[in-house]
Amino acid sequence: MRPFPLVLAGSLAVSLLFLTVPVAAIFLDTSPAELVRSLGEEGALDALRLSLICSTIALGLIVLFGTPAAWLLATRRFRGRALVITLVELPLVLPPAVAGIGLLAALGPHGVFGGAIGNRLVLTTAGVVCALTFVSAPFYIRQAQAAFESLDRTWLDASRTLGATEARTFARIAIPAAGSGLLAGLALAWGRALGEFGATLMFAGSFRGITQTVPLAIYERFGTDFTGALALSAVLVGVSAALLLSVKLLSGAGWLGGAAR
Amino acid sequence: MWRAIPVLAAVWALALAGCGGSGDDTLTVSAATSLKTALTQYGGRFEDAKARFSFAGSDELAAQIRKGAKPDVFASANTKLPDELYDEGLVERPVTFAGNRLVLAVPASSDAGIASLRDLKKPGTTLAIGSETVPVGSYTRTVLSRLPESESSAILENVRTQEPDVAGIVGKLTQGAVDAGFVYVSDVRATGGKLKAIELPEALQPTVAYGVAVVKGAKNGDAAEAFVDGLLDGDGKQALDEAGFEPPPAQ
Numbered sequence: 483m484r485p486f487p488l489v490l491a492g493s494l495a496v497s498l499l500f501l502t503v504p505v506a507a508i509f510l511d512t513s514p515a516e517l518v519r520s521l522g523e524e525g526a527l528d529a530l531r532l533s534l535i536c537s538t539i540a541l542g543l544i545v546l547f548g549t550p551a552a553w554l555l556a557t558r559r560f561r562g563r564a565l566v567i568t569l570v571e572l573p574l575v576l577p578p579a580v581a582g583i584g585l586l587a588a589l590g591p592h593g594v595f596g597g598a599i600g601n602r603l604v605l606t607t608a609g610v611v612c613a614l615t616f617v618s619a620p621f622y623i624r625q626a627q628a629a630f631e632s633l634d635r636t637w638l639d640a641s642r643t644l645g646a647t648e649a650r651t652f653a654r655i656a657i658p659a660a661g662s663g664l665l666a667g668l669a670l671a672w673g674r675a676l677g678e679f680g681a682t683l684m685f686a687g688s689f690r691g692i693t694q695t696v697p698l699a700i701y702e703r704f705g706t707d708f709t710g711a712l713a714l715s716a717v718l719v720g721v722s723a724a725l726l727l728s729v730k731l732l733s734g735a736g737w738l739g740g741a742a743r
Numbered sequence: 744m745w746r747a748i749p750v751l752a753a754v755w756a757l758a759l760a761g762c763g764g765s766g767d768d769t770l771t772v773s774a775a776t777s778l779k780t781a782l783t784q785y786g787g788r789f790e791d792a793k794a795r796f797s798f799a800g801s802d803e804l805a806a807q808i809r810k811g812a813k814p815d816v817f818a819s820a821n822t823k824l825p826d827e828l829y830d831e832g833l834v835e836r837p838v839t840f841a842g843n844r845l846v847l848a849v850p851a852s853s854d855a856g857i858a859s860l861r862d863l864k865k866p867g868t869t870l871a872i873g874s875e876t877v878p879v880g881s882y883t884r885t886v887l888s889r890l891p892e893s894e895s896s897a898i899l900e901n902v903r904t905q906e907p908d909v910a911g912i913v914g915k916l917t918q919g920a921v922d923a924g925f926v927y928v929s930d931v932r933a934t935g936g937k938l939k940a941i942e943l944p945e946a947l948q949p950t951v952a953y954g955v956a957v958v959k960g961a962k963n964g965d966a967a968e969a970f971v972d973g974l975l976d977g978d979g980k981q982a983l984d985e986a987g988f989e990p991p992p993a994q
Contacts, residue, residue: 586918586920590918590919590920591918591919591920592918592919596919601920604918604920605869605903605904605915605920605921683906683907683911684911684914687871687903687904687905687906687911687915687920688874688904688905688906688907688911689902689903689904689905690905692903693904694905701803701907702874702876702905702907704803704806705800705802705803705805705806705876705877706802706806706876708806708809708810
């Protein structure tokens with residue numbers, strides 16, 4: 483065997499080991515019985531339910547506004563486009579604590595726009611949705627833009643020459659054709675939203691049933707109930723993995739067009 | 744793009760050099776968030792080693808030590824956690840080195856009209872407290888448990904967030920996210936006038952005692968002991984006084 487393929491295989495082995503060992507350890511350290519017990523514990527199911535509800539609402543908002551926005555970014559060339567794209571993607575590289583401070587500075591009671599809305603978002607479930615949307619939207623928009631950009635132009639042009647409006651082309655051709663790319667973005671954004679911790683804690687606080695999502699519940703348990711924290715982590719890994727996998731299966735099976743890639 | 748790499752590498756190298764290595768002359772201290780102002784001060788004056796701090800809720804820090812983390816010193820906002828770690832053989836014998844007072848804190852600019860515990864019962868008042876697991880949260884629950892049941896449940900009804908450490912409570916207060924919160928008097932002082940402390944009735948005041956211990960197997964044992972000694976009598980004690988801490992309560 484020549485050395486380069488060996489280097490490739492070795493690198494993959496190291497990457498795989500490093501990335502999977504912590505995840506595997508979560509499961510090796512919890513017995514199924516403990517997992518069930520900790521789920522039955524007060525607060526665990528509340529946190530899980532809250533995480534699912536808030537991340538679903540956030541995802542809904544992201545898709546609703548992000549899809550047309552991504553289409554615009556993918557199909558138009560205008561002055562300042564690069565700047566707009568950079569601004570949209572910026573939250574990707576912001577530390578969660580910075581996101582939390584930013585949300586407080588903008589929407590908190592003392593924030594720039596705080597006078598009118600502040601107390602209705604801070605420390606409320608709506609505040610959780612707000613934090614999740616802020617940190618996860620760029621994952622979707624970025625991916626959606628790439629998916630739209632990689633569409634075969636001739637399809638879109640054919641649709642237009644056959645008399646379809648842009649709105650119709652967007653809805654009937656572009657979205658189905660970019661389906662798998664959009665789904666991939668959705669899965670990434672969802673995973674990010676489910677895992678959000680810092681911005682949620684700073685902006686929305688931590689209160690059982692109202693603002694305590696699964697990552698916050700894990701952190702609260704860490705000090706006194708490591709097993710409980712592990713079990714809840716295992717559940718979160720399971721949910722996230724199921725999400726990622728179902729998206730892969732959906733797009734792999736070509737149920738949504740899957741022509742983008 | 745590739746030309747940027749040497750520049751990035753240089754920035755990295757500088758940044759790393761600035762951080763310095765963690766050689767033998769460093770002392771790592773895991774300490775309760777409420778000790779931040781005082782210990783950062785003390786760390787600057789401490790000469791035996793370069794002190795590095797990790798501030799978080801005492802319960803989180805204790806959990807890290809139980810999971811095998813090895814700071815040189817553990818300073819907690821209660822005596823229970825160091826005692827437990829001592830019983831588990833993870834730290835040397837702890838000593839009580841400071842006291843503090845729990846107070847009701849409100850933003851200095853607040854117009855919510857909160858002047859005493861009684862005002863916390865009003866519907867619509869919003870409160871931030873520590874979570875059950877962190878010392879400040881457990882002291883708060885001690886105070887509330889000394890009130891009549893109807894009063895304490897009315898107050899708990901108004902809690903909007905249970906924070907993992909005092910920094911979270913202080914942050915929610917200074918941002919005006921809540922009307923009031925329970926923190927230590929030293930935390931209020933550290934905000935430099937942004938918060939106002941409302942004293943609790945003496946009968947409700949819990950005994951807030953801070954315990955410190957050298958962690959077993961500390962890399963820098965001598966410096967760790969010197970650090971603890973200074974907290975009892977020396978620069979550390981002085982920094983604690985300046986930050987508004989009290990002498991250790993009589994056991």
